[in-house]
Amino acid sequence: MFLKRAIREALSVLEDSSCFRFIPRTNQRDFLFIDMQEGCFSFVGKVGGRQLLSLAAGCLHDYIIWHEVMHALGLEHEHQRPDRDKFIRIHWENVEPDKHLNFEKIPHADVDLYHTYDYHSLMHYDGTAFGKTDTDTGDPMTTMEPLRDGVELTDNFELTKFDVEKLQILSKCEKKSKFVN
Template identity: 25%
Template sequence: MNLFILFLSVILLKESVSEEIVAHFPTRHGLRHRNREKRQVLLFPNKEQELFKWPNNTVHYYFDEYEFDMSVKEPVLLAMEMISNHTCIKFTTEPSDLVIKMISDDSKNYCYAAIGHQGRGDTTQVFSFNAACYSAGMAAHELIHSLGFIHAHQRSDRDQYLKFRKDLDSLDEEYRMQYDIYKDQEILVPYDYGSIMQYIDTADEYAPVHKNRFMRKAMGSLIIAYYDYLMINKYYECSCGENNGLKCLNDGYPNPANCSQCNCPLGFGGDDCSQRPEPGATLEAKEEWQNTTIALDAGYREEIAGKRSQFDYIYHYLWITAPANKTTEIRVNSFKEEKCSSNCQFGGVEIKTNPDPKLTSPRLCCDDTTTQRSLHTPTIVMAFNSEGLDEYTISYRYK
């Protein structure tokens, strides 16, 4: 069975807020307060609310040399690097009053993490990551839980975006609570089906509402979304200040990790988000169809048990330009059968057609040659791959 299909992250709430709150998911992949603010995070009553955040925006951790499988250390460190490179969050092994103890609990077929800073008398809190949770994306999902965030599909506005067919009342309490909508939330960012905190839909148990029905394969993403980083930055009040002087284009904003650069939506790069990321190409659409080919070779991780996908993706970007007020039409002509999955786990193509280019657009990885239409120029085509060689023929024109 595809490991990612089993991704279920469960929030386990104890009767007392002084006890640890744990989120876990079987191999991939409540609380009320009186404060006026509401967030996509779990908050504690009154003065305990601030304890939920990591002091000084710094997460202290260590890999337990006896309990952690060092062969899976790389994706955890990579996920930490991704988060710290886009936010003001720092991860450090320096001693502290509270630290995250990294273990690999192989007695369970899932990985798990405590939710938020558990600074209520304990000296350690748990983060379990084992070989079944093979990717940096999975590690990032749990690290974002550790920062204090719940799932996207537990937001108070989720019923505007998801239609549930799953009978939640029939589930055991432990599993039902991973879908519960908690009271007193503030919506910090728009709902993004491609959030790394959004569950995959593997059995048609919940699906995007009709107008967003093509977003199904974006759900359960292993790519940290633009709005995931922005959500962290807003909650932890990460900022470069009003007088930073850096002007970010294409909806970017100054990066709190490096205020001389911008955080950019996927598909934009350079210090000010004005450039196309590399590798890639810029193409000019015409009225007649043209073709281009993308070849993306991620290779494999060699292991005793056989070839495995890489811990993270490699990317290739196309910018397809068109005259103003024209519609760009794009289609992908072929896909590898073995890459077809519920969430494009191993690779695929995203064509940025969403009116908000900061949001995830539909992702394609199965036999879908439907023509995608965009009013953007340039229209961004993002190919991503984590194993083997992918080759795509892309057709494009404007109308």
């Protein structure tokens, strides 16, 4: 019951910020199938038919649900934009070897470049995401560093103005959102 309520509440925020509507499946050919598999993940954009979105037990936070659903709706990671090198530096040497794919640039055709780079987007990883463990401190190492002074890459727990604008572009509408930080 908690799982369904957490997902429903998170989806309602996305509905209130865009013109997307999430309804229980009846006989729709294309649908989002939310399951508790290992990890938090989703395909990016509509794949057709049954589309898996995984929310393991540790994924049941609003911001993680939003992140994965936003992938399903078509949004990519901000830090994978083709122009990201103007805004952040990737410390490849600190990234876990099997996680490099999470930092590869995505081609222009797959990414919306009509917005300012959003360091605080829900679609941007924090600065130590998938970092190797520092043997001296036991902490994850820095994997991304902002090139703008005064910016920190921390966990992002809220929709930003640009997140909402992108959702509105994808859902072809404009509406005021009370959920923007």
